[in-house]
Amino acid sequence: MRGTGQQHLSGSTIAGHQNDSYMEEKDLWYKRAVVYALDVETFQDSDNDGIGDFQGLISRLDYIATLGITCIWLLPFYPTPNRDNGYDVMDYYNVDKRLGDLGDFAIFIKEANERGMKVIVDLVINHTSDQHPWFQEARRNPNSKYRNYYTWVKEEPEEDIGKPAFADKQDGIWNWDEEAQMFYLHRFYEHQPDLNIANPDVREEIHRIMRFWLMLGVAGFRVDAAHILIQSDTEKDKLEFYDLIEDMREFINTHSQDAVLLAEASGPPHVVGSFFKGKQRMHMMFNFLLNQHVFLALARKEGSPIAKGMRMLPDKDYTSQWLNFLRHHDELNIEDLEKSEQDDIFKVFAPDEDMKIFGRGIRRRLPPILSDNRARMELAYSLLFTLPGTPMIQYGAEIGMGDDLTQPERNSVRTPMQWANALNGGFSDYEGDLIRPIISSGKYSYKKVNVTDQLCDPDSFLNWMERIIRMRRQFPELGSGDFSIIETDNRKVFAHSCSQKFTLYVVHNLSSQPQKVLIPELQAAEPNLIEVTSNQTYKAPKNGEVALSAYGYRWFRVRKSLAKTT
Numbered sequence: 145m146r147g148t149g150q151q152h153l154s155g156s157t158i159a160g161h162q163n164d165s166y167m168e169e170k171d172l173w174y175k176r177a178v179v180y181a182l183d184v185e186t187f188q189d190s191d192n193d194g195i196g197d198f199q200g201l202i203s204r205l206d207y208i209a210t211l212g213i214t215c216i217w218l219l220p221f222y223p224t225p226n227r228d229n230g231y232d233v234m235d236y237y238n239v240d241k242r243l244g245d246l247g248d249f250a251i252f253i254k255e256a257n258e259r260g261m262k263v264i265v266d267l268v269i270n271h272t273s274d275q276h277p278w279f280q281e282a283r284r285n286p287n288s289k290y291r292n293y294y295t296w297v298k299e300e301p302e303e304d305i306g307k308p309a310f311a312d313k314q315d316g317i318w319n320w321d322e323e324a325q326m327f328y329l330h331r332f333y334e335h336q337p338d339l340n341i342a343n344p345d346v347r348e349e350i351h352r353i354m355r356f357w358l359m360l361g362v363a364g365f366r367v368d369a370a371h372i373l374i375q376s377d378t379e380k381d382k383l384e385f386y387d388l389i390e391d392m393r394e395f396i397n398t399h400s401q402d403a404v405l406l407a408e409a410s411g412p413p414h415v416v417g418s419f420f421k422g423k424q425r426m427h428m429m430f431n432f433l434l435n436q437h438v439f440l441a442l443a444r445k446e447g448s449p450i451a452k453g454m455r456m457l458p459d460k461d462y463t464s465q466w467l468n469f470l471r472h473h474d475e476l477n478i479e480d481l482e483k484s485e486q487d488d489i490f491k492v493f494a495p496d497e498d499m500k501i502f503g504r505g506i507r508r509r510l511p512p513i514l515s516d517n518r519a520r521m522e523l524a525y526s527l528l529f530t531l532p533g534t535p536m537i538q539y540g541a542e543i544g545m546g547d548d549l550t551q552p553e554r555n556s557v558r559t560p561m562q563w564a565n566a567l568n569g570g571f572s573d574y575e576g577d578l579i580r581p582i583i584s585s586g587k588y589s590y591k592k593v594n595v596t597d598q599l600c601d602p603d604s605f606l607n608w609m610e611r612i613i614r615m616r617r618q619f620p621e622l623g624s625g626d627f628s629i630i631e632t633d634n635r636k637v638f639a640h641s642c643s644q645k646f647t648l649y650v651v652h653n654l655s656s657q658p659q660k661v662l663i664p665e666l667q668a669a670e671p672n673l674i675e676v677t678s679n680q681t682y683k684a685p686k687n688g689e690v691a692l693s694a695y696g697y698r699w700f701r702v703r704k705s706l707a708k709t710t
């Protein structure tokens with residue numbers, strides 16, 4: 145406990161200021177980063193074939209950089225039959241021809257770096273496409289070394305080693321292969337055979353892939369489906385998995401100064417916690433647990449679920465970091481919540497069956513989920529940018545892009561970027577079908593929601609987003625500091641603080657009614673308090689009492705540095 149009513153939670157404590165390793169490591173780039181996720185094929189087309197490409201993306205780098213982004217996460221751009229948005233890889237060492245070539249990729253990295261942005265790429269090693277030459281050879285030739293790159297059985301095991309990742313889209317996790325006359329393991333779609341990570345040759349391939357992209361200048365990898373890799377009943381398999389990630393970390397530590405491993409891993413706290421182990425496992429993890437609790441808080445219009453979610457997070461050391469997000473290219477997955485909590489979210493945020501997917505998620509973007517309520521959207525992003533960790537947004541979030549539920553499965557949230565009120569929203573000049581239809585009718589049409597119009601409007605969501613990102617970047621304590629949840633007398637409100645050299649207090653009202661909340665720590669700090677941003681102009685807090693409008697948020701910084709007060 146630190147201070148009245150505050151619960152100290154993070155692994156790195158204020159006492160850590162005196163700790164040498166803390167001093168050395170306090171400037172870890174990934175703890176200061178603001179991440180932007182994008183898919184090259186839906187971002188900007190430069191050669192007018194209806195498909196986004198690297199040259200198009202390069203032409204938009206100034207836009208991304210001036211938004212305040214410091215790290216781009218590129219979704220898979222490798223050669224692919226594209227039956228799972230590129231997560232079905234046919235060749236790990238190349239760029240899909242539709243998007244450009246390796247030369248374009250190298251230019252892209254250089255141009256991004258010159259604008260102060262790092263690039264993280266997807267590393268899809270749970271599975272390949274069934275069109276990958278390794279798999280083709282493995283099916284054909286039982287004596288080939290590639291046979292053992294995958295997992296085969298003559299009969300389907302009675303006890304399964306995992307469940308299908310896409311429950312309502314897959315029959316099971318074993319598929320019969322006519323050519324091999326055996327079943328192969330696939331925990332995702334049947335066209336994605338799982339790689340056998342226990343095979344040392346596969347490990348060697350993973351090293352080669354990592355080396356290749358590190359040499360081309362990437363700053364790290366999003367390790368796709370890491371929680372699926374670990375999904376096994378046998379301790380032996382689990383140990384093999386941890387051995388693999390420790391081996392990957394060691395590889396990164398020896399081949400790069402500052403590249404990171406970011407795991408896509410969801411699950412209960414003890415499962416996700418096992419991905420962190422100081423400098424031996426992942427640097428970063430998607431914060432699925434907190435994400436789900438933030439949506440529960442938004443759905444119930446109460447702050448308390450966020451505190452609950454934060455308390456559930458496993459402990460970690462200073463060099464490990466959560467990646468916080470609201471939405472990304474997949475479904476909003478709420479499977480780790482209790483049934484009653486899931487019901488509350490589904491009831492308000494996915495009232496139609498068609499908005500749900502896989503029995504566990506919602507296939508909508510944030511603005512439609514929040515009924516396009518601007519105050520509520522600002523509240524949600526203010527939370528994202530202040531919750532301890534590194535924030536990430538998906539392309540188009542900054543202009544409030546909507547979704548297209550007529551698109552199959554998760555493609556609803558993967559529509560082309562809306563640049564202007566022009567042909568194809570400025571995404572492409574192609575007259576035929578685009579890679580995916582752009583949203584062209586209704587309130588989220590590119591005619592109403594686009595970058596160009598919002599750039600010209602000082603009150604646009606885009607300009608608000610740019611300002612909040614600027615704020616976020618000015619307060620490194622949000623990414624690197626020690627955080628505390630502040631217990632208050634008001635369940636509708638969530639209040640917390642982050643401290644490093646300075647302390648930032650942040651208060652959010654999740655409800656649709658104005659609220660008052662008492663924060664005794666603020667009273668002590670009142671003479672030194674600066675309100676650095678808020679949703680509207682407020683009177684300064686008095687005697688620790690903070691007023692908030694409906695969905696209001698307020699950020700306060702204590703003027704004095706901790707070093708000066710202690």
Ligand code: GLC
Nearest residue numbers: 228229231332368369408474
């Ligand atoms: C990850 C990706 C998802 C993909 C799956 C299978 O979860 O985020 O889009 O379908 O892996 O590769």
